[in-house]
Amino acid sequence: MSALRRRDGFDAPQQAPVRRSPFGRRRDDGISNELFGRWSEGIARGMGTPWFLLVLTLFCVAWLAWNTVAAEEWRFDSAALGFTALTLILSLQASYAAPLILLAQNRQDDRDRVQIEQDRQRAERNLADTEFLAREVVALRLALKELPDREFLRAELRALLAELEAEQESAEPAAEDAADDAVPAPEQAAAAAADEGGADGGAAPALQRPNRDPDHE
Numbered sequence: 001m002s003a004l005r006r007r008d009g010f011d012a013p014q015q016a017p018v019r020r021s022p023f024g025r026r027r028d029d030g031i032s033n034e035l036f037g038r039w040s041e042g043i044a045r046g047m048g049t050p051w052f053l054l055v056l057t058l059f060c061v062a063w064l065a066w067n068t069v070a071a072e073e074w075r076f077d078s079a080a081l082g083f084t085a086l087t088l089i090l091s092l093q094a095s096y097a098a099p100l101i102l103l104a105q106n107r108q109d110d111r112d113r114v115q116i117e118q119d120r121q122r123a124e125r126n127l128a129d130t131e132f133l134a135r136e137v138v139a140l141r142l143a144l145k146e147l148p149d150r151e152f153l154r155a156e157l158r159a160l161l162a163e164l165e166a167e168q169e170s171a172e173p174a175a176e177d178a179a180d181d182a183v184p185a186p187e188q189a190a191a192a193a194a195d196e197g198g199a200d201g202g203a204a205p206a207l208q209r210p211n212r213d214p215d216h217e
Helices: 002-008 029-047 050-069 084-146 150-181 185-207
Strands: none
Touching (some): 029 084
């Protein structure tokens, strides 16, 4: 019971069913189909060459010649019956060649379908990359248009230089007027001292009282 629960648990990985051949041996369908497909493609590719037609033609000519010219006891296909054996062989070859050719065509169609899908995906990626690059180029062009050019920078620098020169010219007369109106500090101090001395000298006689000698009185 526990083994059954462990086998039927959802946490256990499921194994693919093992396919066996009618003789009891394990068979890998993918590998066998691939090998058979390659073999059929090789046969179909060989039958589509001029060498196959040449060999088949030589075989038919040799068959007909032998069964016509050779001695009666050496012949194995009667010309009176219309070369029945040769007709049977060619019919058997055609009956096997048609399915092999169709199988090779189906495999080629599958490869072409896969190749077309890959080409479509690659084309979509290239288209997306091209659109992205186009958008980036447009964004760069717009950004470059917003940037100042050489003439604009030159005009701005010239305007700034003219403003600096005008401010410098207006500042020079103001500095000269301020220098003319200003009095040197030593001269100003001397004039202040002289003014204070004159005021003290004029007030001293007025405030001085006569000294009286008591003995004289």
